[in-house]
Amino acid sequence: MATVKFVENPPSPAEDAEQLRKAFVGWGTNEKLIISILAHRSAAHRRLIRQAYAEAYGEDLLVSLDKEISGDFERVVLLWALNPAERDALLANEAARRWNPSNKVLIEIACARSSGQLFAARQAYHARYHKSLEEDVAAHTTGDFRKLLVPLVSVFRYEGEVVNATLAKSEAKILHKKITEKAYSDEELIRIITTRSKAQLNATFNHYHNEFGHPISKDLKSDPKDDFIAALRATIRCITCPEKYFEKVIRLAINKLGTDEGALTRVVTTRAEIDMKNIGEIYLKRNSVPLDRAVDNDTSGDYQSMLLALLGREDA
Amino acid sequence: MATVKFVENPPSPAEDAEQLRKAFVGWGTNEKLIISILAHRSAAHRRLIRQAYAEAYGEDLLVSLDKEISGDFERVVLLWALNPAERDALLANEAARRWNPSNKVLIEIACARSSGQLFAARQAYHARYHKSLEEDVAAHTTGDFRKLLVPLVSVFRYEGEVVNATLAKSEAKILHKKITEKAYSDEELIRIITTRSKAQLNATFNHYHNEFGHPISKDLKSDPKDDFIAALRATIRCITCPEKYFEKVIRLAINKLGTDEGALTRVVTTRAEIDMKNIGEIYLKRNSVPLDRAVDNDTSGDYQSMLLALLGREDA
Numbered sequence: 001m002a003t004v005k006f007v008e009n010p011p012s013p014a015e016d017a018e019q020l021r022k023a024f025v026g027w028g029t030n031e032k033l034i035i036s037i038l039a040h041r042s043a044a045h046r047r048l049i050r051q052a053y054a055e056a057y058g059e060d061l062l063v064s065l066d067k068e069i070s071g072d073f074e075r076v077v078l079l080w081a082l083n084p085a086e087r088d089a090l091l092a093n094e095a096a097r098r099w100n101p102s103n104k105v106l107i108e109i110a111c112a113r114s115s116g117q118l119f120a121a122r123q124a125y126h127a128r129y130h131k132s133l134e135e136d137v138a139a140h141t142t143g144d145f146r147k148l149l150v151p152l153v154s155v156f157r158y159e160g161e162v163v164n165a166t167l168a169k170s171e172a173k174i175l176h177k178k179i180t181e182k183a184y185s186d187e188e189l190i191r192i193i194t195t196r197s198k199a200q201l202n203a204t205f206n207h208y209h210n211e212f213g214h215p216i217s218k219d220l221k222s223d224p225k226d227d228f229i230a231a232l233r234a235t236i237r238c239i240t241c242p243e244k245y246f247e248k249v250i251r252l253a254i255n256k257l258g259t260d261e262g263a264l265t266r267v268v269t270t271r272a273e274i275d276m277k278n279i280g281e282i283y284l285k286r287n288s289v290p291l292d293r294a295v296d297n298d299t300s301g302d303y304q305s306m307l308l309a310l311l312g313r314e315d316a
Numbered sequence: 317m318a319t320v321k322f323v324e325n326p327p328s329p330a331e332d333a334e335q336l337r338k339a340f341v342g343w344g345t346n347e348k349l350i351i352s353i354l355a356h357r358s359a360a361h362r363r364l365i366r367q368a369y370a371e372a373y374g375e376d377l378l379v380s381l382d383k384e385i386s387g388d389f390e391r392v393v394l395l396w397a398l399n400p401a402e403r404d405a406l407l408a409n410e411a412a413r414r415w416n417p418s419n420k421v422l423i424e425i426a427c428a429r430s431s432g433q434l435f436a437a438r439q440a441y442h443a444r445y446h447k448s449l450e451e452d453v454a455a456h457t458t459g460d461f462r463k464l465l466v467p468l469v470s471v472f473r474y475e476g477e478v479v480n481a482t483l484a485k486s487e488a489k490i491l492h493k494k495i496t497e498k499a500y501s502d503e504e505l506i507r508i509i510t511t512r513s514k515a516q517l518n519a520t521f522n523h524y525h526n527e528f529g530h531p532i533s534k535d536l537k538s539d540p541k542d543d544f545i546a547a548l549r550a551t552i553r554c555i556t557c558p559e560k561y562f563e564k565v566i567r568l569a570i571n572k573l574g575t576d577e578g579a580l581t582r583v584v585t586t587r588a589e590i591d592m593k594n595i596g597e598i599y600l601k602r603n604s605v606p607l608d609r610a611v612d613n614d615t616s617g618d619y620q621s622m623l624l625a626l627l628g629r630e631d632a
Contacts, residue, residue, distance in 0.1 A: 119435070122472050130478040134471060135511035146503070150511075154470035155450060156438050162446040187462070195451035195466075 001277035003312035007040045013048035016041065017056055020049070020064075029068045031302040038081060039309035043273060047083050072261045072303040079269040080310065088113065088121035089128050091266060092153070096136040101145060101227035104234045104249075105266070106137060110152040111238035112245065115159050122153075144185035144228050151194035152235065158197040168203035169211075171196070175204070176212050179219050184229055193232070198239050205240060243275050247282040250291070259298045264307070272310040280311070317593035319628035323356045329364035332357065333372055336365070336380075345384045347618040354397060355625035359589060363399050388577045388619040395585040396626065404429065404437035405444050407582060408469070412452040417461060417543035420550045420565075421582070422453060426468040427554035428561065431475050438469075460501035460544050467510035468551065474513040484519035485527075487512070491520065492528050495535050500545055509548070514555050521556060559591050563598040566607070575614050580623070588626040596627070 010016070016037050023030035023037075041049065053061040065077055079087055088109045095105035109121060125133040134154045141149050171192050178189040196204070208216045217240075220233045237245040246267050253260035253267070271279060280291040287294065292311045299307060326332070332353050339346035339353075354362065369377040381393055395403055404425045411421035425437060441449040450470045457465050487508050494505040512520070524532045533556075536549045553561040562583050569576035569583070587595060596607040603610065608627045615623060 119472070126472075126474050126476070130474060130476050132472055132474045132511065132513070134467075135474070135513075138507045138511045146507075150507075151450075151466065151470065154467065154472070156435070156442075156448055156470070158442050158446060158448045158451070160442070160446050191454045191462075191466075195448065195454045197448070197451075 001275060002273045003276035003280060004272040004310050005040060005312050006042050006045070010041055010045060013045065013052040014056065016045075016049045017053035017061070020053065020061065021057060024064055024068045031069065031073065032305070034065075034069070034077060035302065035306050035309055038077060039306060043083050046081055050081065069302075072265065072299075073301065073306060075261070076265045076269060076303060076306045076310075079265060080272075080306075084117065084270070084273075085120035085124040086128065087270065088117070089124035089133070091270075092121060092125065092133055093129055093136065096133070096140050099137075099140045099145075102230070104231065106149055106153060107231060107234045108238055108245075108270075110149075110155070111235055112242040115155075115157045118153070119156060145231065147185060147187075147190055148194065148228075148231060148235070151190065155194055157195075158200075160197070161199050163197075163199050163203045165203065168200065168207045172204045172208040172211060175208060175216060176219075179216070182222075184220075184226075184232060193235060193239075201236075201239055205236070243278045243282055246271055246275075246279045247286060250279065250283060251287060254294050254298050261299075261303070264295070264299075268307055268310050272312075276311065317591060318589045319592035319596060320588040320626050321356060321628050322358050322361075326357055326361060329361065329368040330372065332361075332365045333369035333377070336369065336377065337373060340380055340384045347385065347389065348621070350381075350385070350393060351618065351622050351625055354393060355622060359399050362397055366397070385618075388581065388615075389617065389622060391577070392581045392585060392619060392622045392626075395581060396588075396622070400433065400586070400589075401436035401440040402444065403586065404433070405440035405449070407586075408437060408441065408449055409445055409452065412449070412456050415453075415456045415461075418546070420547070422465050422469060423547060423550045423554055424561075424586075426465075426471070427551055428558040431471075431473045434469070435472060461547065463501060463503075463506055464510065464544075464547060464551070467506065471510055473511070474516075476513070477515050478513075479515050479519045481519065484516065484523045487520045488523040488527060491524060491532060492535075495532070498538075500536075500542075500548060509551060509555075517552075517555055521552070559594045559598055562587055562591075562595045563602060566595065566599060567603060570610050570614050577615075577619070580611070580615075584623055584626050588628075592627065 011019070019033060019037055023033040037049075038046065050061045053059075053064070057064070062078055062081060065081065066074065069077060079090075082090065091105050092109050095103050095109075099106075110118060113121070122133050125131070129136070134150055137153050138146060138150045174188050175192060178184070178186040183189065192204070193201070205216050212219075217233050217236050220229050220236070223229055234245065249263050249267050253263040267279075268276065283289075283291040283294070292308055292313045295307050295311060296304065327335070335349060335353055339349040353365075357365065366377045369375075369380070373380070378394055378397060381397065382390065385393060395406075398406065407421050408425050411419050415422075426434060429437070438449050441447070445452070450466055453469050454462060454466045490504050491508060494500070494502040499505065508520070509517070521532050528535075533549050533552050536545050536552070539545055550561065565579050565583050569579040583595075584592065599605075599607040599610070608624055608629045611623050611627060612620065
């Protein structure tokens, strides 16, 4: 469930665009007004505001925002203002161009989205970058990571509930054998994880747990410093329990010496309309602090206000 | 350009469905009537006929056809009756399940279609087989072929005309180096061919030809019996000159001792609405016989009549 709260019967997109324009012109920018509008409109409505704004003022709303605001506040507002497919395309492009082995953003976009959402991001990628996502990922990665990431961002997984139990058993055995042999980048292991449907993989991982006594993600903790094993674990967690995965990303972002604003902003903007409420519940259980209070303590200013609004705090 | 000729102002789908039903009932089947209707209706109209037929008679038209006709005639009528995405899904499924190294059907579907058409085939694959195309291809292939075919069927290539000339030069060099070293299944070679846009690859292959004195497809003829090299060549030809590729498939199908009806039927049904006219022109130039005459000489009966109708012969 979402955290962000949309006003019922919002003003027309044209009125919202006009208010935003007012927030930009004159001496100083009215950040409160920007937050009060954008943080309380759905993705569909935000898209209409951008259209209305471009028609009325001959400039993309995102360009105006870029001129008026800056820093972490700018980042959270810009990511939020994009529609989900464009946002994913932008995040994936940044991750591919500045790729490093510990970066999990491509895995999130490939595995914690529906097949249709991933495909929409690939379409948005064409429109925005005049290239395909997979060609950029393939060109910027090497070795085992390329073997894993290129199929992950290219797959169009079947989404029905049909599961083949015999296959789940035989593929659980293959996975166990490869992990036992520490053959983490084995072709068969990668084939199974990058092509099977999420329902089929859940059945396979359940069988793995039953048959071999440990969850597969636990068996992938042998070497916590190995980035490739960590990438495999992130893949499996984004497929089987994205909410737990995102709770951990937020927890590490907040607990860091100096908050990791990049990660915090990414998770809040990509999940606020999806499952942020569940992520918050898991966060509270795990940390004994409500997520909004943790964010409140760890951030400040307009950035803080925008995050809290997206997290659904009543007064934000 | 297409060869197949559609009647202007065709009868309503319901009338066509009724006529087809008449062709099935009673003593014997009226094959001429089936051909006269189906071979002269567009894909969109054929889809409406199927809907109208199912509504009126409670049975899928394809099931009725399967009961009434058989052999090569059945195959050509059934493939033609399907809409293009479903037809590609069916052909790809057969090719994946009965895959062998000399089978080029997956390459045709992956490379001689637009990005949108390949994606539509992948969607149709989900609906029909409750699995993804890429998971079946990955599960039924091994080794170098898997390394090539899985990305080929998964890619969503950028389709704009934007070309990076510097990249074309550097990647032409990589391709030439790998081919000279006979490293045909090299990761970089496969990456380039399976992810770059068709416009970019054309620029790369042009540069290859200019810089190294031979077209790349010629440099891939070193060992004509090697199925993997043949697969690479087919991939490049389906990307750069699908019409020439299909002319050759038809030529070999007809020149065989005993026609290869499978290949002939596949090419005619998949290209009649697209570029069969151009394929026929290349055929005439290469063989000094018009394609329809060659097909006329090599086939017989209702199968022959259906093929000739799809090839646009006036009296068919």
